[in-house]
Amino acid sequence: MEKAERIRVRVPGKVNLALRVGGRRADGYHPLDTVFQAVSLFDEVEALPAPRGVRTVRVLGDQASLVPTDESNLALKAAQALASYAGMRQPGVELVIRKTIPVTGGMAGGSADAAAALIACAALWRIDVAPDELAVVAAGLGADVPFCLMGSTALGRGRGDELVPMLSRGSYHWVLALPDVELSTPEVFARFDELNPDAGPAPETPPGLLAGLASGDIAQVADNLVNDLQPAAVSLRPHLADVLAAGVDAGALTGIVSGSGPTCAFLSENEDAAVRLSNALAGSDLARAVRRVCAPVPGARLLSC
Numbered sequence: 149m150e151k152a153e154r155i156r157v158r159v160p161g162k163v164n165l166a167l168r169v170g171g172r173r174a175d176g177y178h179p180l181d182t183v184f185q186a187v188s189l190f191d192e193v194e195a196l197p198a199p200r201g202v203r204t205v206r207v208l209g210d211q212a213s214l215v216p217t218d219e220s221n222l223a224l225k226a227a228q229a230l231a232s233y234a235g236m237r238q239p240g241v242e243l244v245i246r247k248t249i250p251v252t253g254g255m256a257g258g259s260a261d262a263a264a265a266l267i268a269c270a271a272l273w274r275i276d277v278a279p280d281e282l283a284v285v286a287a288g289l290g291a292d293v294p295f296c297l298m299g300s301t302a303l304g305r306g307r308g309d310e311l312v313p314m315l316s317r318g319s320y321h322w323v324l325a326l327p328d329v330e331l332s333t334p335e336v337f338a339r340f341d342e343l344n345p346d347a348g349p350a351p352e353t354p355p356g357l358l359a360g361l362a363s364g365d366i367a368q369v370a371d372n373l374v375n376d377l378q379p380a381a382v383s384l385r386p387h388l389a390d391v392l393a394a395g396v397d398a399g400a401l402t403g404i405v406s407g408s409g410p411t412c413a414f415l416s417e418n419e420d421a422a423v424r425l426s427n428a429l430a431g432s433d434l435a436r437a438v439r440r441v442c443a444p445v446p447g448a449r450l451l452s453c
């Protein structure tokens with residue numbers, strides 16, 4: 149009997165090193181000027197053959213119960229979008245998601261699963277799709293999905309889905325604090341609107357950030373991290389201010405809210421400093437979990453076995 153095909157894709161979460169946000173557009177989205185960096189916190193998506201018309205998803209991991217398994221699951225939506233793009237009629241797939249990226253954490257967890265599902269289903273269904281075409285399908289699924297395909301470090305404009313890969317030197321050691329509070333991305337953008345009623349086009353990414361990334365100067369990168377959604381996230385969840393202060397007190401070069409939050413990301417000088425910081429934060433009761441990651445890492449990739 150032929151062995152069932154087993155396709156696995158690994159995909160990283162992200163932090164935004166700069167997240168400059170402009171005023172709400174007529175379509176409800178906000179213009180962004182952002183620098184994404186993919187970090188070594190990975191979800192895994194497995195695609196198994198299923199009968200024609202049958203598409204299911206199972207989610208495994210600590211926070212699995214927070215992820216829908218109906219057609220609103222972003223990985224299932226990705227499978228559907230790819231089938232439509234390729235003009236296939238009802239191809240089947242059984243998806244299994246192993247989650248490590250925090251759910252509604254501001255690290256693009258659902259977007260990552262969508263990106264991984266695109267690669268996994270393309271392999272399972274033997275669709276020969278060029279990376280730039282896959283990026284178009286990805287953008288239709290959500291603003292962060294194209295970056296989850298690309299990974300590494302990239303500049304994002306438009307809704308965040310118009311990407312240019314960036315020159316980046318050096319290895320970045322982050323400590324992520326996952327506070328025990330919830331925040332939804334649309335809610336944070338809506339609070340941004342209340343706080344910035346006169347916002348115009350997205351402000352520029354600080355030139356010092358681009359220079360620091362190009363030269364691998366971690367201190368310069370740390371000095372130029374910026375997140376325009378941070379005041380909105382902190383005003384909705386004031387606890388985040390305590391988490392940010394605790395990370396800096398415990399030795400981080402600096403700390404920022406990741407994307408729309410609530411995850412707080414702290415940049416450390418080197419790996420030893422990151423170990424000390426993560427121990428200090430894990431010993432506090434400010435976060436439900438603390439993770440140490442490095443960056444940048446590649447985007448969604450097939451695993452060979």
Ligand SMILES: C[C@](O)(CO)[C@H](O)COP(=O)(O)OP(=O)(O)OC[C@H]1O[C@@H](n2ccc(N)nc2=O)[C@H](O)[C@@H]1O
Nearest residue numbers: 176177178259290291292293307308333334337407408
């Ligand atoms: C906060 C970030 O993670 C930063 O990278 C992204 O901007 C959010 O990306 P995402 O979650 O993939 O976004 P989507 O799933 O496309 O949109 C979710 C919601 O976020 C808001 N949204 C998202 C992106 C953007 N440029 N402007 C927005 O206002 C909208 O309310 C939208 O309905």
Ligand SMILES: Nc1ncnc2c1ncn2[C@@H]1O[C@H](COP(=O)(O)OP(=O)(O)OP(=O)(O)O)[C@@H](O)[C@H]1O
Nearest residue numbers: 221222251252253254255256257258259261292333
């Ligand atoms: N495969 C999936 N994994 C995680 N969340 C999913 C998935 N499919 C749908 N969702 C839903 O999407 C919403 C956003 O979850 P997600 O984990 O992507 O948040 P996030 O990381 O804050 O997003 P972002 O950083 O892209 O704004 C939640 O309501 C979640 O239940």
